[in-house]
Amino acid sequence: MGPHINIIWHHTAVTKDDRRKLNHHKSAVLWFTGLSGAGKSTIANAVEKCLYEKGLRTYLLDGDNIRHGINQDLGFSPGDRKENIRRIGEISKLFVDAGMIVITAFISPFREDRKMARSLLEGEEFIEVYIKCSLDECKKRDPKGLYKKAKAGEIPGFTGISSPYEEPKQPEIIIESDKQSITESVDQVINYLVEKGYIPD
Ligand SMILES: Nc1ncnc2c1ncn2[C@@H]1O[C@H](COP(=O)(O)OS(=O)(=O)O)[C@@H](OP(=O)(O)O)[C@H]1O
Numbered sequence: 001m002g003p004h005i006n007i008i009w010h011h012t013a014v015t016k017d018d019r020r021k022l023n024h025h026k027s028a029v030l031w032f033t034g035l036s037g038a039g040k041s042t043i044a045n046a047v048e049k050c051l052y053e054k055g056l057r058t059y060l061l062d063g064d065n066i067r068h069g070i071n072q073d074l075g076f077s078p079g080d081r082k083e084n085i086r087r088i089g090e091i092s093k094l095f096v097d098a099g100m101i102v103i104t105a106f107i108s109p110f111r112e113d114r115k116m117a118r119s120l121l122e123g124e125e126f127i128e129v130y131i132k133c134s135l136d137e138c139k140k141r142d143p144k145g146l147y148k149k150a151k152a153g154e155i156p157g158f159t160g161i162s163s164p165y166e167e168p169k170q171p172e173i174i175i176e177s178d179k180q181s182i183t184e185s186v187d188q189v190i191n192y193l194v195e196k197g198y199i200p201d
């Protein structure tokens with residue numbers, strides 16, 4: 001018997017659908033995944049700004065920021081990354097329930113962990129966005145100098161260098177950030193949301 005044995009789900013008087021109606025748009029999570037330096041934060045911020053300017057309700061969960069707060073107890077072992085992604089998945093679910101468009105920007109390198117995050121949400125609420133960028137280009141960009149440190153052996157288990165990144169097999173959106181501009185990437189995400197009926201045109 002687990003610790004949940006005497007805990008019973010309480011249905012709320014105001015529902016997710018009620019909150020979506022109030023917002024005039026659907027709620028979902030845009031789950032960005034990709035190597036360090038691929039452009040997750042840059043594109044996620046630009047997408048959020050665009051959605052905000054359209055008057056839509058959004059919230060951005062970004063790797064570095066979350067690791068300063070709720071996930072400050074976690075490191076980068078596979079087990080800690082799994083727990084990181086599980087918590088982000090649960091937090092995303094709460095925001096989706098609140099009627100918002102959530103954007104997450106985490107490396108989330110393991111397919112199984114992303115699958116678990118997807119399974120927490122309903123059908124079309126989880127939109128996987130693969131920020132595809134060659135490792136060479138990420139190393140060249142190295143916006144935080146982390147690849148340099150990893151190469152010098154100063155960061156153990158660094159994704160792409162000494163820890164694997166498992167590419168998504170069937171993401172809803174693929175952004176090739178080493179081939180397309182930030183503006184093109186933002187348009188691609190917005191067009192997807194409009195075409196699939198998440199947000200009004
Ligand atoms: N070992 C190791 N591997 C990868 N990344 C590392 C590591 N140590 C620190 N960092 C910095 O932490 C950011 C990644 O955190 P995430 O929460 O997105 O990682 S994960 O999804 O749990 O794998 C990552 O941010 P981004 O560069 O924005 O991706 C790095 O700045």
Ligand SMILES: Nc1ncnc2c1ncn2[C@@H]1O[C@H](COP(=O)(O)OP(=O)(O)O)[C@@H](O)[C@H]1O
Nearest residue numbers: 036037038039040041042141143177180181182
């Ligand atoms: N086409 C592009 N799309 C996204 N980022 C780009 C692009 N071209 C150059 N960059 C730069 O690459 C870096 C990506 O860093 P960041 O967004 O922090 O990546 P991540 O969050 O994936 O680690 C930024 O300095 C950004 O300005």
